[in-house]
Amino acid sequence: MSTQVEVRISSGLAQAFVADLERIRDRLPELAYCRAAHEEIKTRLRQSVALGQDFYESEAVNFNKAYFAKNYLKALLAVSYFRCRGLFADSAGLIDLGAGAGPATIAAVRAGLSSERVMIDSSHSQSDISSQLCTALSISSRPIRGDALQVIQAFPNATKLVSYWLCEQSSTGAELIRNVAGRSALFIDYPRYLDRVREALSHSHVIYSIDHRFHLPSALQRELNAKSIRVHSVAAVQRNAA
Numbered sequence: 704m705s706t707q708v709e710v711r712i713s714s715g716l717a718q719a720f721v722a723d724l725e726r727i728r729d730r731l732p733e734l735a736y737c738r739a740a741h742e743e744i745k746t747r748l749r750q751s752v753a754l755g756q757d758f759y760e761s762e763a764v765n766f767n768k769a770y771f772a773k774n775y776l777k778a779l780l781a782v783s784y785f786r787c788r789g790l791f792a793d794s795a796g797l798i799d800l801g802a803g804a805g806p807a808t809i810a811a812v813r814a815g816l817s818s819e820r821v822m823i824d825s826s827h828s829q830s831d832i833s834s835q836l837c838t839a840l841s842i843s844s845r846p847i848r849g850d851a852l853q854v855i856q857a858f859p860n861a862t863k864l865v866s867y868w869l870c871e872q873s874s875t876g877a878e879l880i881r882n883v884a885g886r887s888a889l890f891i892d893y894p895r896y897l898d899r900v901r902e903a904l905s906h907s908h909v910i911y912s913i914d915h916r917f918h919l920p921s922a923l924q925r926e927l928n929a930k931s932i933r934v935h936s937v938a939a940v941q942r943n944a945a
């Protein structure tokens with residue numbers, strides 16, 4: 704079963720988002736959102752992939768300069784929507800796979816989800832940045848550096864947050880997605896990866912997907928230098944009762 708939903712964000716959460724970006728600008732200016740970084744980083748990412756280089760070690764700061772704010776806002780919209788509808792209510796903690804700088808975990812914290820949070824990333828640089836950001840934003844979370852697929856075995860009942868991580872797993876197959884989804888999971892990714900989620904889980908899980916152009920309140924327009932943000936690549940899944 705697949706259900707499409709509309710998204711909103713409360714003014715309190717919008718303010719929290721703006722305040723977080725301001726704190727990052729004050730305390731970690733090298734990570735502050737930079738629109739100009741976007742095109743450049745996309746080109747370098749393609750080059751690194753072609754050369755087989757580990758982009759998230761060498762370019763972690765630039766990656767987050769370009770993507771952190773938008774990934775955080777998308778996760779905030781998704782998490783707050785699904786939380787309002789009672790999804791993830793029985794979660795035994797949250798585990799963020801390929802957490803990077805942690806936008807999905809930070810969004811979950813701001814939306815009031817579970818107090819148990821684990822962020823896993825294989826990159827030293829990304830893990831270091833997530834620790835710095837969590838300190839700057841007074842967020843407590845347990846960082847683990849390692850391979851997400853190994854680490855999740857220890858957290859079978861946690862809700863998985865999976866934000867732009869499936870795209871890193873070039874061999875992603877149905878088994879991987881079923882393993883990741885478990886009882887409940889929130890996937891944010893490019894549409895083709897969400898199609899794989901839908902195919903792999905169609906009978907075992909209820910799938911809610913977001914497809915919405917979100918018009919940014921004026922404070923967020925200033926922050927992100929955009930009038931709207933498209934949240935079309937989000938799916939939340941919850942396992943059907945047996």
Ligand SMILES: C[S@@+](CC[C@H](N)C(=O)[O-])C[C@H]1O[C@@H](n2cnc3c(N)ncnc32)[C@H](O)[C@@H]1O
Nearest residue numbers: 759774801802803824825826850851866867871
């Ligand atoms: C595109 S970034 C996304 C980061 C973050 N989730 C976001 O939404 O901004 C992908 C992240 O996955 C990490 N990663 C890739 N493969 C991994 C694996 N097998 N285990 C843990 N982390 C992994 C990379 O180091 C990188 O930080």
